[in-house]
Amino acid sequence: MRCAVWAAFVAAAAALMGGLVLGGATWPAVTAGGLATLAGLAVGDRWMREPGGAPVLCYHSISDEGWVPWASCIVSIETFERHLGVLARGGFTVMRLRDLVAIRLAGGRLPPRPVAVTFDDGYLDNWVAALPLLRRHGIPATIFVSLDFIEEGENPRATLDDRERGRVGPEAVGWAGYLNWAELRAMQDGGVFDVLPHGVDHGWVETGPRVVASLSAENWRRLAWVQWRVMAGSKAGWYRAATPAFVPLGTPVRENAPALAARAWDPDRGLESDESYAARVRGDLERSKRELEERLGRGVDIFCWPNNGTNDTARAIAAEVGYAATTGGRGENRPGEDPRVISRLGVGDRIAGWRWPAAEALGMYAALRVFQGNYYWFYLLVGFAALRRLHGLLEGWRRAPTADLSAAARPVAWRGD
Secondary structure (H helix, E strand, C coil), rough: CCHHHHHHHHHHHHHHHHHHCCCCCCHHHHHHHHHHHHHHHHHHHHHEEEECCCCCEEEEEECCCCCCHHHHHCCCHHHHHHHHHHHHCCCCCECCCCHHHHHHHHHCCCCCEEEEEEECCEHHHHHHHHHHHHHHHHHCCCECCCCCCCCCCCCCCCHHHHHHCCCCHHHHCCCECCCEEEHHHHHHHHHCCCECCCCCCCEEEEEEEEEEEECCCCCCCCCCCHCCCCCCCCCCCHHCCCCCCCCCCCEEEEEEEECCCCCCCCCCCEEECCCHHHHHHHHHHHHHHHHHHHHHHCCCCCCCCCCHHCHHHHHHHHHHCCCCCEECCCCCCCCCCCEEEEEEEEEECCCCCCCCCHHHHHHHHHHHHHCCCHHHHHHHHHHHHHHHHHHHHHHHHHHHCCCCCCCCCCCCCCCCC
């Protein structure tokens, strides 16, 4: 709304000045109109700049392989390097998330243009690619991992650094899968990453009887939670199956929500009670904290809600369990906002639709500046959104010339988990 009002004001001022000039107004009248316009722009400029926001970036997979079925969560290595270049050389202060949270909780003043970097889900490519690149740029980060997706391996696997230094051949670098405990310990002990919890099973629950989809060969991987909820123990190898192994194709999928954010519905027992829901959330939060602290030997006091799903009840339980802050906010981490709530900026790739490396860097800079309160940069993001829409239309036309193109024109979005 702020940017729309500003654009309307600028357009009206331009129309007024154009009307005065073309309408033959006297130069004193034109000069007076110009001065009034400049005065309005000067006053309005303060409205378009509201410093104080502290962006927390949310990445997922960093890979050129694209094994993750949620395509909008994948950022290419080249794009990630462009983003890190912006963070390192763009005048930002990159902080550890735990330090940003601690300063906010204490009511202190953050450094100029603060930014924190986080990763969700614990994909192997965060070890293979993200860690070497973060280390190279001197940028710290936080990774949120779900217990059921951590592999039990006791040996770290090869990274891009190993390949580039000739310690292993290209074929020795794997991309698909999740981190193991040895890699998490190495990431933490190496000083680049803090390892924090993302829940136990990253689950979803059905919340009512309404059917919203049916498992098919095309969608079962995107709806992997349907398999996860009936898989006991480790889920780290779920993606290796050629077909769904636990819930068959054709199974109806009912309305659903992130498991820690909603009461579950069962066809026999109906909707879960408030007490049962609270106990389930508490159990997940307590186990996540306890096991990470035991396995990695470091205190845990920040929790990341899977799929960004939470509510007031869940937040209150998290505080009781011992978490100083949790994610899932919708603000900008400003001084007037609740410091116990962390708002994050989801990061994707191909900001203009096409592969355009320079645009990725410019788009990242613009997104950070908007989050920090310089709303002039919003208009550049609008331009990128228009290009992305055009790309969707052209792709839809190329693939299906007679099809309805409205869906193809919509920009890709993801849940920001």
